[in-house]
Amino acid sequence: MDAKNKYSVILPTYNERRNLPVAVFLINDSFTKNNLNYEIIIVDDASPDGTANVAKQLQKAFPGRIILKERTGKLGLGTAYTHALRFATGNFVIIMDADFSHHPKFIPEMIRIQATNNYDIVTGTRYAGDGGVYGWDLKRKLISKGANIFADMLLRPGVSDLTGSFRLYKKNMLQDVITKVQSKGYVFQMELIVLAQAMGYTIAEVPISFVDRLYGDSKLNGDEITQYITGVLSLWTRV
Numbered sequence: 001m002d003a004k005n006k007y008s009v010i011l012p013t014y015n016e017r018r019n020l021p022v023a024v025f026l027i028n029d030s031f032t033k034n035n036l037n038y039e040i041i042i043v044d045d046a047s048p049d050g051t052a053n054v055a056k057q058l059q060k061a062f063p064g065r066i067i068l069k070e071r072t073g074k075l076g077l078g079t080a081y082t083h084a085l086r087f088a089t090g091n092f093v094i095i096m097d098a099d100f101s102h103h104p105k106f107i108p109e110m111i112r113i114q115a116t117n118n119y120d121i122v123t124g125t126r127y128a129g130d131g132g133v134y135g136w137d138l139k140r141k142l143i144s145k146g147a148n149i150f151a152d153m154l155l156r157p158g159v160s161d162l163t164g165s166f167r168l169y170k171k172n173m174l175q176d177v178i179t180k181v182q183s184k185g186y187v188f189q190m191e192l193i194v195l196a197q198a199m200g201y202t203i204a205e206v207p208i209s210f211v212d213r214l215y216g217d218s219k220l221n222g223d224e225i226t227q228y229i230t231g232v233l234s235l236w237t238r239v
Helices: 020-033 051-061 077-085 104-117 138-155 171-178 188-198 222-238
Strands: 006-013 037-044 066-070 092-095 121-125 132-134 167-170 203-207 209-211
Touching (some): 006 020, 020 104, 037 051, 051 066, 092 104, 092 171, 104 121, 104 203, 167 171, 171 188, 188 203
Parallel strands (some): 006 037, 006 092, 132 209
Antiparallel strands (some): 092 167
């Protein structure tokens, strides 16, 4: 096992009762096969489907690996990461979706790439190399690609997938940047990486396959699209 590094995987959850066991099993499988030290921090926003109860069962199945933090309601994706960081004991932080859209099999490659040049961030990309999106209809693909093109034209972030949410961070770097992020929802990921680049942190990309969630409905809606456009314009004036 790599004794030098520990990886804190943050999983924000809301109604992920059926997806969470699959995600945790595969995270454990990926880290164990590669002899890597890890913990999983689940931040559940009072899921009415009983996600927190499932997380408690997973704590028993994977002793010492899972930290569960329950909150009183839906408080936003960004605040979930900020909350989880308070309990992270690793020197690296991995953020990913709990709905199995992000396959943990890509984590070892992210770790390998990070080590090649001591990068501050390694972000998964659906839009470079052999990355791709599977399970979305044409409308959803166009929205995602259009969102990235729109942001790239205004912000020039230097990454091909600005709206992605599968990333590896140095924890001290993340703690530094996250205090300056103003967004709380869908725009959070974008703002975080744009600010990191503006502050001089180094970023690498790893192609990933994004697969639409196994169970449940997507949380992207019209309000979040409007929020995204507003967020891009706001960042444009700040960075």
